[in-house]
Amino acid sequence: MPITIEWKIGPKKRGYWRTPFEFHQKFTGEELKLRPFLNFYRNYELPEKIYLGNKIEIEKRNSSRACKEITCIYLEIKTHIDEELTLSTKSSLSTNLCSYNCDDCRAYLPWRPGLPNYSDFEQVFRQVAEDLCETWNQAVAEAMTSEEFENNLVIISSDKNNLFATKKEEEEKEGIIRPSRKLKI
Numbered sequence: 001m002p003i004t005i006e007w008k009i010g011p012k013k014r015g016y017w018r019t020p021f022e023f024h025q026k027f028t029g030e031e032l033k034l035r036p037f038l039n040f041y042r043n044y045e046l047p048e049k050i051y052l053g054n055k056i057e058i059e060k061r062n063s064s065r066a067c068k069e070i071t072c073i074y075l076e077i078k079t080h081i082d083e084e085l086t087l088s089t090k091s092s093l094s095t096n097l098c099s100y101n102c103d104d105c106r107a108y109l110p111w112r113p114g115l116p117n118y119s120d121f122e123q124v125f126r127q128v129a130e131d132l133c134e135t136w137n138q139a140v141a142e143a144m145t146s147e148e149f150e151n152n153l154v155i156i157s158s159d160k161n162n163l164f165a166t167k168k169e170e171e172e173k174e175g176i177i178r179p180s181r182k183l184k185i
Contacts, residue, residue: 001027003136005092005129009109009118018051018108019116023125025087025132035082036139044073044128047120051108052090067105073128 004026012019053067073093089107109118 001141002031003133005125005132007122007125009121010118016111018111019109019118021050021089021109023089023092023107025085025092026100027081027136031140031143032082032084034079034140036136036143037080038076038077038136038139040077040132040135042073042075042128042131044070044124046073046124048110050093050109052093052105054106054107058070069084073124075128075132 004024006022006026008022010019017124049069049071051069070093075092088105088107093107109116109121112118
């Protein structure tokens with residue numbers, strides 16, 4: 001599997017609680033050996049804010065303890081991907097979101113009454129996934145057009161015999177056989 005975009009909404013507690021949310025990008029598979037260059041710049045507007053932070057209090061509906069509140073998903077990826085990689089929710093939502101590396105950073109969707117319907121968010125997440133997959137496939141296709149190249153030895157020297165040796169190697173590849181010694185006449 002080359003690239004996988006996953007999101008998980010819920011489970012939400014009964015009452016005035018925000019809904020937990022996870023969003024990940026995973027790069028795996030044989031395509032990584034090609035070292036594709038992923039060049040992706042996009043901005044996706046969200047229907048409402050997503051709350052991020054490492055405090056458990058942000059799960060509460062009216063809590064102001066969120067470290068960050070985002071209104072759009074902003075992704076700027078410009079790198080070669082040549083090893084397996086899984087991006088966290090925070091990194092998958094925005095490239096320049098936060099300078100802190102909190103291991104327990106969590107994301108929450110806004111509280112909605114009744115049985116919450118987040119199809120408007122899922123539409124945005126689906127668009128992010130489709131665009132990332134399309135860009136990834138283009139990057140892999142481009143990397144596949146670059147064929148392997150055998151080494152090509154070129155030696156430049158002031159010695160005339162050295163130049164002859166390089167020509168000799170080329171002629172041997174082509175099946176031309178020349179005498180290996182010089183004769184004085």
